[in-house]
Amino acid sequence: xxxxxxxxxxxxxxxxxxxxxxxxxxxxxxxxxxxxxxxxxxxxxxxxxxxxxxxxxxxxxxxxxxxxxxxxxxxxxxxxxxxxxxxxxxxxxxxxxxxxxx
Numbered sequence: 001x002x003x004x005x006x007x008x009x010x011x012x013x014x015x016x017x018x019x020x021x022x023x024x025x026x027x028x029x030x031x032x033x034x035x036x037x038x039x040x041x042x043x044x045x046x047x048x049x050x051x052x053x054x055x056x057x058x059x060x061x062x063x064x065x066x067x068x069x070x071x072x073x074x075x076x077x078x079x080x081x082x083x084x085x086x087x088x089x090x091x092x093x094x095x096x097x098x099x100x101x102x
Contacts, residue, residue, distance in 0.1 A: 005067075005092040006098060010055040025049045028059050034072065037078040041086055042068060060095065063088070069093050 007013045014021045028049045036043040047061040047068065061068040071085040089095050 003049070005095055007051045007060070009021055011051045011099065011101075012054055013051045015050055023036070024052060024090065025035075028052060031072055031074060032077070032084070034061070034076060035073055035079045035084050037081065039081040040079075040084075041088060042070070067092070067096070068076055069098055 005060045009024045012021075012024070014025050017025075029047075032042065032049075032054060036045075042061070042063070045063055049059060050062050050067075051060040052058065057071045057072045057074060059072055062077040066067070073079055073084050081083060087098065089098060
């Protein structure tokens with residue numbers, strides 16, 4: 001599990017949430033599985049949706065002991081890598097910096 005992270009506004013923390021959060025997690029997980037294809041760093045990777053930006057189509061994932069910041073395309077189909085755009089981050093501090101940079 002990655003180190004602890006508090007998500008700033010405009011991010012919606014989906015961890016330990018209720019029914020609305022679970023619906024978001026399910027929709028985002030399904031879409032990311034559809035969008036990733038061979039050659040993408042998340043293709044067939046185990047991940048957990050941690051949060052989503054309410055300002056744009058960015059999603060934060062826990063991927064093992066790391067994080068991934070992904071821009072969902074909402075195409076509903078497999079994309080050609082490098083889409084969906086994905087940045088792998090090693091620590092919560094790296095995530096903080098990436099979210100602050102926008």
